[in-house]
Amino acid sequence: MRFIPVTCEQQESMLRAIGARDIDELFEDIPKSVRLKTGVSLARGLSEIELAAELEALSAENATHLVSFLGGGCYDHYIPAIVDAVVSKPAFFTAYTPYQPEVSQGTLQATYEYQSMVCALTGMDVANASVYDGATALVEAALMAARVTKRHSVVVSEGVHPEWRDVLRTYAASGAISVVECPAPDGCIDLDALRSSVVDAAAVLVSCPSFLGTVEDLASVGEIAHEAGALCVVSADPVLLGIMEPPSSFGADIVVGEGQSLGNPMSYGGPGLGLFACRQEFLRQMPGRIVGRTVDVDGRPGFVLTMQTREQHIRRERATSNICSNHSLNAIAAGVYLAAVGQEGLAGIASACVAKAHYLHDALVRTGAFSPANGRPFGYEFALRYEGDVRAMQEALLDRGYLAGLDLSRFGERYSGMVLFAVTEKRTRAQMDAFVEEVVSL
Amino acid sequence: MSQGTRPPLTGRLIFESGTPESRCVTPPEPDVPDVDMDAALGGMLRREAPALPHVTEVEIARHYERLASANFGVDTGFYPLGSCTMKYNPKIDEWACRLDGFADAHPYQPEVTVQGLLHLMYDLQSALGEVSGLPAVSLQPAAGAHGELTGLMVIRAYHVAMGDARKRVIIPDSAHGTNPATVAMCGYEVTQVPSDARGGVDLDGLRAALGPDVAAIMLTNPNTLGLFDENICAITQLVHEAGALAYCDGANLNAIMGHARPGDLGFDVMHINLHKTFATPHGGGGPGAGPVCVAPALAEFLPSPVVVRDGEGEYHLHTPEKTIGRVRSFLGNVGVLVRAYSYIRALGGDGLKDVSEQAVLSANYLAQRLRGEYELPYDRRCMHEFVLSAERQRKEHGVRTLDIAKRLLDYGIHPPTVYFPLIVHEAMMIEPTETESLETLDRFADVMLAIAEEAKSDPEMLHGAPYSTPVRRLDEARAAREPDLAWKPMRDGAL
Numbered sequence: 001m002r003f004i005p006v007t008c009e010q011q012e013s014m015l016r017a018i019g020a021r022d023i024d025e026l027f028e029d030i031p032k033s034v035r036l037k038t039g040v041s042l043a044r045g046l047s048e049i050e051l052a053a054e055l056e057a058l059s060a061e062n063a064t065h066l067v068s069f070l071g072g073g074c075y076d077h078y079i080p081a082i083v084d085a086v087v088s089k090p091a092f093f094t095a096y097t098p099y100q101p102e103v104s105q106g107t108l109q110a111t112y113e114y115q116s117m118v119c120a121l122t123g124m125d126v127a128n129a130s131v132y133d134g135a136t137a138l139v140e141a142a143l144m145a146a147r148v149t150k151r152h153s154v155v156v157s158e159g160v161h162p163e164w165r166d167v168l169r170t171y172a173a174s175g176a177i178s179v180v181e182c183p184a185p186d187g188c189i190d191l192d193a194l195r196s197s198v199v200d201a202a203a204v205l206v207s208c209p210s211f212l213g214t215v216e217d218l219a220s221v222g223e224i225a226h227e228a229g230a231l232c233v234v235s236a237d238p239v240l241l242g243i244m245e246p247p248s249s250f251g252a253d254i255v256v257g258e259g260q261s262l263g264n265p266m267s268y269g270g271p272g273l274g275l276f277a278c279r280q281e282f283l284r285q286m287p288g289r290i291v292g293r294t295v296d297v298d299g300r301p302g303f304v305l306t307m308q309t310r311e312q313h314i315r316r317e318r319a320t321s322n323i324c325s326n327h328s329l330n331a332i333a334a335g336v337y338l339a340a341v342g343q344e345g346l347a348g349i350a351s352a353c354v355a356k357a358h359y360l361h362d363a364l365v366r367t368g369a370f371s372p373a374n375g376r377p378f379g380y381e382f383a384l385r386y387e388g389d390v391r392a393m394q395e396a397l398l399d400r401g402y403l404a405g406l407d408l409s410r411f412g413e414r415y416s417g418m419v420l421f422a423v424t425e426k427r428t429r430a431q432m433d434a435f436v437e438e439v440v441s442l
Numbered sequence: 443m444s445q446g447t448r449p450p451l452t453g454r455l456i457f458e459s460g461t462p463e464s465r466c467v468t469p470p471e472p473d474v475p476d477v478d479m480d481a482a483l484g485g486m487l488r489r490e491a492p493a494l495p496h497v498t499e500v501e502i503a504r505h506y507e508r509l510a511s512a513n514f515g516v517d518t519g520f521y522p523l524g525s526c527t528m529k530y531n532p533k534i535d536e537w538a539c540r541l542d543g544f545a546d547a548h549p550y551q552p553e554v555t556v557q558g559l560l561h562l563m564y565d566l567q568s569a570l571g572e573v574s575g576l577p578a579v580s581l582q583p584a585a586g587a588h589g590e591l592t593g594l595m596v597i598r599a600y601h602v603a604m605g606d607a608r609k610r611v612i613i614p615d616s617a618h619g620t621n622p623a624t625v626a627m628c629g630y631e632v633t634q635v636p637s638d639a640r641g642g643v644d645l646d647g648l649r650a651a652l653g654p655d656v657a658a659i660m661l662t663n664p665n666t667l668g669l670f671d672e673n674i675c676a677i678t679q680l681v682h683e684a685g686a687l688a689y690c691d692g693a694n695l696n697a698i699m700g701h702a703r704p705g706d707l708g709f710d711v712m713h714i715n716l717h718k719t720f721a722t723p724h725g726g727g728g729p730g731a732g733p734v735c736v737a738p739a740l741a742e743f744l745p746s747p748v749v750v751r752d753g754e755g756e757y758h759l760h761t762p763e764k765t766i767g768r769v770r771s772f773l774g775n776v777g778v779l780v781r782a783y784s785y786i787r788a789l790g791g792d793g794l795k796d797v798s799e800q801a802v803l804s805a806n807y808l809a810q811r812l813r814g815e816y817e818l819p820y821d822r823r824c825m826h827e828f829v830l831s832a833e834r835q836r837k838e839h840g841v842r843t844l845d846i847a848k849r850l851l852d853y854g855i856h857p858p859t860v861y862f863p864l865i866v867h868e869a870m871m872i873e874p875t876e877t878e879s880l881e882t883l884d885r886f887a888d889v890m891l892a893i894a895e896e897a898k899s900d901p902e903m904l905h906g907a908p909y910s911t912p913v914r915r916l917d918e919a920r921a922a923r924e925p926d927l928a929w930k931p932m933r934d935g936a937l
């Protein structure tokens with residue numbers, strides 16, 4: 001039997017050993033009236049050769065060799081070969097959560113190193129071992145801020161990714177927090193509106209860059225939040241943190257982010273990982289697993305899961321979160337990625353993205369078909385207004401092999417006519433020039 | 443030194459390797475004009491570079507190889523970690539999720555360009571609907587606990603639509619910690635019900651707990667004792683009579699495929715841990731996936747998006763009419779979902795039934811071999827796992843479950859889940875899974891019996907175990923008292 005090493009003969013002897021007539025007898029606790037007679041109604045199993053062919057055919061039905069300018073929270077960055085070489089090691093990917101530290105030092109040390117790198121990038125004191133994704137990291141930060149401040153409402157900038165705000169609203173329906181959305185006309189939060197909505201808020205949640213790519217005035221946001229006694233929660237782009245001043249410098253209390261860009265394939269949006277870091281004083285309210293360094297009985301350095309009294313398996317309904325499994329392997333990938341590129345490499349990659357994005361931005365505006373949606377500084381993602389029919393433009397360019405940005409109208413009327421372009425270090429000048437030519441020829 | 447000494451496998455941080463000049467990956471040569479970065483970034487150019495390692499590829503490769511060799515995975519050896527279903531992870535699934543048509547797809551690509559992926563997701567939804575008996579499926583949740591929360595949010599939305607969100611959720615005392623934590627996160631109060639003498643839900647306790655303010659019951663069945671609740675149909679009926687819904691924590695689905703479907707047992711909602719029953723690897727603690735399956739009446743509340751198929755056979759992302767909203771970004775943990783699909787296709791319906799049958803047989807076989815030396819608090823036929831107690835070893839020899847667990851490491855075996863469920867003293871929850879040979883099962887039983895003898899003859903030795911692991915027992919109290927959670931260049935030395 002597939003993946004079952006016990007033979008039929010051995011099954012018989014095992015049944016005899018436990019004093020059972022047959023296998024069905026083992027299922028007698030299941031009430032007769034609901035016991036299945038027909039087994040599982042799914043097609044027969046496939047041999048590996050058949051299965052591989054089916055999977056290759058399904059894979060081939062996806063167009064993934066297009067020149068892509070899509071971003072919006074998931075980015076086509078280069079993944080160094082060493083990353084997959086590490087996370088493909090069975091000792092890493094076939095292990096469970098490191099409950100037995102004596103035989104889990106690999107996962108634990110790699111996670112401690114990951115936490116250290118997240119602290120280095122964000123400027124925060126402590127980081128956890130990851131949560132599911134950027135959106136759930138933002139929600140966890142909002143819930144944590146409510147616990148820390150004992151307040152109920154959070155103010156979220158409309159410059160935060162619309163899907164993340166949707167997730168925040170979904171969680172808020174349980175009553176733990178209420179959500180106030182603050183206008184952000186160019187992606188950047190309207191500071192006057194923020195001042196009036198922040199009263200009694202637990203936190204201000206902003207994204208820098210915003211989902212329109214624009215750079216937020218974090219210093220002002222932090223100041224306004226703190227004056228009102230609210231925490232400042234910033235979602236940051238980990239690649240841009242290679243060249244951007246960390247949120248800690250502007251008073252951020254919690255920094256979250258989507259970590260997919262750090263060595264994880266896009267995989268149609270998951271699994272990436274949720275980055276989560278905060279200031280030391282809030283450690284005990286942090287959600288999720290945390291790895292700490294200690295020593296063993298012989299005095300050797302070693303690592304363990306720590307601060308566990310925050311967690312569900314101990315604290316149950318009073319835990320800081322219900323999270324159990326996180327995105328450990330993705331976090332290890334992020335650690336390998338950051339080790340592989342190093343500080344100069346990350347800065348170089350981030351700079352390449354920014355330079356290329358500005359090149360494409362200017363070239364597209366020069367065609368006359370596009371105009372800037374706002375005049376704000378941006379990183380490697382920017383919104384443009386298209387003069388014609390966005391859908392028709394994107395379809396025509398798809399036929400020519402391009403994913404021509406993200407039609408923002410999917411997020412509501414107010415964005416109609418706007419297209420969001422992301423440019424990573426993988427795009428070349430030649431690709432961009434050819435793309436601009438196609439735009440001109442439309 | 444004459445006999446040679448090996449450097450320790452772990453402890454030396456990646457930050458402490460390499461030199462300031464060491465490089466692995468360098469960025470591409472610029473092919474566009476320079477921009478003034480500080481101006482481009484609104485004056486927010488970083489003043490001080492982040493303290494990341496400086497290493498060459500060789501050093502990275504060796505570093506992580508050393509770390510890996512200090513780790514224990516399913517490919518290393520027997521891993522009977524109860525409730526976690528540490529079965530073998532087929533390698534074709536790893537190959538499949540890395541195919542470029544899956545790994546390189548962007549979540550905002552037009553649907554016409556990802557028909558293969560959507561087709562696969564649609565078929566996975568259908569397969570999970572079939573296995574669970576709950577046909578409407580969301581693939582969004584990222585793990586079991588996330589699925590629990592999603593499922594409970596669906597239940598809340600249903601009650602709100604009926605006019606009253608209600609207040610409480612009932613949970614048995616044997617429940618996994620995520621269940622009560624999820625209840626609280628969803629804004630409900632936990633009402634705990636006791637287990638009866640046979641390990642199932644105490645029916646009188648349940649009757650007493652039910653009331654018009656109860657939104658749901660959350661049950662794991664088979665439960666965390668590895669026992670199938672024979673009263674399950676009566677339980678779900680009582681719950682429904684109170685106007686509440688029944689939620690199934692599907693962590694233990696590996697026990698019943700082909701023999702029972704939670705939907706047929708009266709459950710309205712369940713999550714499935716694909717990283718348990720459907721063989722996707724645990725990754726040292728994730729990523730997993732926790733799809734949620736619901737009865738047709740609840741389909742319209744599922745999170746957005748679900749995959750649908752139109753009359754022309756084309757696949758689309760669809761937002762259910764009364765959706766609770768999104769519970770994360772994008773569709774789900776697609777890389778994990780592809781692996782689960784591949785596994786289901788490899789086994790087929792019959793293979794899945796074989797899986798559950800062998801999982802249950804192997805657990806019963808081990809229980810039979812161990813029940814003499816160790817206490818078996820609920821002495822009845824188990825499903826895919828069972829819970830032993832080391833209470834006798836503790837009382838007679840001062841040897842605790844922790845000591846036994848640590849001693850197993852010296853024999854090259856990963857310990858069972860320990861001290862859970864909370865209702866069993868000195869608990870050891872053993873789940874062999876179907877992917878272990880009889881030889882492996884027998885060796886485990888032999889080792890457990892040998893440790894029971896060691897407990898009698900040399901309890902002190904057990905208190906010191908393990909002896910042969912890369913590190914020995916770690917000072918967890920110190921870790922919590924003096925948290926060292928990140929390497930800091932200022933404190934730990936310049937880069």
Ligand SMILES: Cc1ncc(COP(=O)(O)O)c(C=O)c1O
Nearest residue numbers: 324325525585586587618620693
């Ligand atoms: C019974 C039970 N419920 C829920 C969970 C949580 O699942 P996850 O870790 O995928 O969130 C587990 C995992 O250990 C479990 O055993």
